[in-house]
Amino acid sequence: MLVTLEGLDGSGKTTVWEVLREEFPEFVFTREPTDTWYGEAVNRSVEDDDADPLAELFLYTADHAAHLSETVRPALADGKVVVSDRYSDSRYAYQAVSIEGEVKRPLEYVRGVHQPWTRPPDATLYFDVDPETGAARSGATNKFEQAAFLSQVQSNYERLLSAEPGRFVRIDASQSPEEVIDSAVDVMERLLADRDE
Numbered sequence: 535m536l537v538t539l540e541g542l543d544g545s546g547k548t549t550v551w552e553v554l555r556e557e558f559p560e561f562v563f564t565r566e567p568t569d570t571w572y573g574e575a576v577n578r579s580v581e582d583d584d585a586d587p588l589a590e591l592f593l594y595t596a597d598h599a600a601h602l603s604e605t606v607r608p609a610l611a612d613g614k615v616v617v618s619d620r621y622s623d624s625r626y627a628y629q630a631v632s633i634e635g636e637v638k639r640p641l642e643y644v645r646g647v648h649q650p651w652t653r654p655p656d657a658t659l660y661f662d663v664d665p666e667t668g669a670a671r672s673g674a675t676n677k678f679e680q681a682a683f684l685s686q687v688q689s690n691y692e693r694l695l696s697a698e699p700g701r702f703v704r705i706d707a708s709q710s711p712e713e714v715i716d717s718a719v720d721v722m723e724r725l726l727a728d729r730d731e
């Protein structure tokens with residue numbers, strides 16, 4: 535089973551991911567951007583305000599392809615539960631904003647690039663926080679961590695949630711860290727129980 539954590543910058547995904555890692559040591563915990571050289575290339579691009587948006591989309595996509603073949607697919611083939619801090623929905627939500635004007639229907643375009651070869655998540659925990667809170671918590675240190683940008687990203691996430699209500703579980707990420715963690719652990723336990731039914 536592949537479970538992904540999604541949401542705006544500063545929504546608290548990594549905080550939850552770290553706690554889940556302690557609660558469920560038998561799972562495989564991973565993330566995008568990855569810790570490989572592909573992920574390093576992505577991180578260089580994130581820090582470059584003038585990075586070409588289409589080139590950046592394909593850097594993220596290359597990182598995803600290697601993540602799938604080197605980590606996600608082997609772990610799933612071994613019967614493991616995989617929990618990824620960000621995954622393909624981050625591209626659909628973020629790069630559909632950054633490539634606006636470069637292609638028609640950017641969200642559908644980014645999905646179309648992935649569709650033939652990606653492995654969709656079985657469940658996605660969406661950490662729902664408003665763009666201002668997300669930007670403030672993240673420190674607004676790069677081009678993505680800006681409330682105006684995150685507001686457009688949030689609209690794309692909402693489109694994704696509406697399109698697949700059965701896959702997404704919305705978690706109110708404006709709650710205290712303890713409450714958000716409790717909600718996420720409850721959801722994980724429910725997903726495991728449903729899987730074992």
Ligand SMILES: Nc1ncnc2c1ncn2[C@@H]1O[C@H](COP(=O)(O)OP(=O)(O)OP(=O)(O)O)[C@@H](O)[C@H]1O
Nearest residue numbers: 542543544545546547548549671672709710711714
């Ligand atoms: N529920 C919460 N309430 C208040 N602050 C929080 C909460 N969850 C996390 N934080 C704080 O907000 C900051 C960002 O949290 P975190 O790194 O977990 O978010 P993230 O969604 O992984 O962000 P990014 O996508 O930018 O990496 C951290 O300083 C963290 O301690």
Ligand SMILES: Cc1cn([C@H]2C[C@H](O)[C@@H](COP(=O)(O)O)O2)c(=O)[nH]c1=O
Nearest residue numbers: 543566567594620621624625628629678
């Ligand atoms: C995977 C992915 C990430 N992003 C953005 C979101 C963040 O601003 C940065 C780095 O991610 P992190 O969780 O803060 O480490 O990259 C993106 O735009 N598209 C993606 O596919």
